[in-house]
Amino acid sequence: MAARKRRSRKLLLRRIGLGLAGLLALSVVLVLILRWVDPPASAFMMQRWISAHFEPGDPPYIFHEWVDWAVIPGPVKLAVIAAEDQRFPGHGGFDTIEIERAWQRFRAGERLRGASTISQQTAKNLFLWSGRDPIRKGLEVWFTLLIETLWPKERILEVYLNIAQLSPNTFGVGAASWRYFDRPVMALGASDAALIAAVLPNPNIYRLETPSATVKRRAGWIRRQMAQLGGVSYLDKL
Template sequence: MRKNKSKRAIFLYIFDWVIKNIARLYILILILSLLYLSTNDVNIQKLPLIIIFSLLILKTFALFSLNWVNPPTSAFMLRVTNSFSDKSKKRIQYTWIKYDDISPFMPIVVILSEDYQFPNHSGFNWREILRAFQLNRSSHSLIGGSSISQQTVKNLFLYPSKTLFRKTMEAYLTLILEAVLSKKRILEIYLNIVQFSPDIFGVESASLHFFKKSAQSLTVEESCLLATVMPNPYIYEVHSPSHYMRERQELILSYLNKAISEQSLEHFLSSSHFSCVEEKWFARKIF
């Protein structure tokens, strides 16, 4: 059994590595193709191809620019803003915070609760996708298998409806996102744009609103509670956690306890970040 799991893990690692590098090769081919078409005589037959390649490259560079540019808004934020009536004075709450200024617990509980393969995959958690596919075949309720990278793309550029077009665009943009951004930057963007209530976006805004303090000071329990809301911020409420949310909070805490005891957090965090989480965790258990 262990040998089979080990072989499967190696296969998935190689597969993800190939997928990510194919995406990078695709970007290179796009650029070289546009250069080739542009350096030769441009005629009316080449014009559609030049336009298509130019748009695809522009989209790629727009995603690449996210390495330095913090998104001022997102598709989900615009959707919520447009849903407010003219009489309503309510506005979304959105405050950007640097990754290093967020409580060290928050990134790890999000990874453990939403996408434990995030540090290693190429944008798609194939195990969860397969699991969701199998469960959806035998159930009337739809279960998602989206990775953090896919959710980042969906929140930034797309819409929540589960259509074939949205899923296709999500897959394409996820491949490009993973090819041009680091895992840390993807997680930083996700934590800053993810929705915590109908009008609250980002971990800093959520922390200020619900706990009256910056996300830098979030405790592990508060981080876990916020993570329980993320799957459906229109149903779950931080101020009045349901029984399910409390159970989910305890489950995430158990995941974290196991990860720390097995020292598997090093797969998710830098050594300094890991030491900080470990130190705060043991201090919490003592006091």
């Protein structure tokens, strides 16, 4: 009886191991495909689309329009880097400097703040769900490593710019440019780009349709950071 139980346990562990290996292999294949194939939606978009069906209001529930890398103006790309992740060209997915600073501030008594990079946010928004549970964080690390390994920096930023949430129902700079600036993304200037980047920390509170004083101040700070980074020539580092 004991020997049978041991064999059953080994068989179960083997099946679990094979299942996990299969899932890991599938995730690698999926990320590799998405290096060239534009994702039609993200996990966050799907979550929002489902939840919107249980809220008052009429369709469309999601505004999204994919725009290719070549169409997105340099100031839009630079503004997001300046606002969210200024070491994006050089890190491998995780900004150890910001992580250390966040930890030091936490030890000094401040609230623990995230230090997510553009790569981490892309992985989370594209593949995962919102929340801070350990499983999701572990998967975020895995998918971040995958996209940093299998995608060039330009592709990571292109996907992020197309799936980032910019209002409760708006995802990506393509849809945001039409909804809030009434023109295609290729016609956006540096001031528009800074406003878009300014709402990224919390698009449910910071709004593009009625920019608050806080959003305008943040947009001004982003413009200054764009200049300090050297302008759009900074994108040559990608």
